Amino acid sequence: MANSAQARKRARQAVKLNAHNSSLRSQYRTAVKSVRKAVTAGDKVAAAAALQSAMKIIDSIADKKIVHKNKAARHKSRLNANVKALALAA
Incomplete structure (x- = not known):
């Protein structure tokens, strides 16, 4: 456990930053999956x-x-x- 006030604050900030970065990383993975799903479905426009x-x-x-x-x-x-x-295959 953090002993100083500074260390406690850094621990609190680390939790917030980790949650924010995790959210962005999830958004990244979802974007990649959406492209892969559209390619698998064969939908060129999507x-x-x-x-x-x-x-x-x-x-x-x-x-x-x-x-x-x-x-x-x-x-x-x-x-x-x-x-x-996908575009060339058709």
């Missing part, structure tokens, strides 16, 4: 729309350093490749 919104969320989360920028870039690249492959 996949492209989901990709656009996911790109925004992924960039935002990476800028805040909640996920590493390389991981964000990797997800964006793979999702984009999946959507493009």
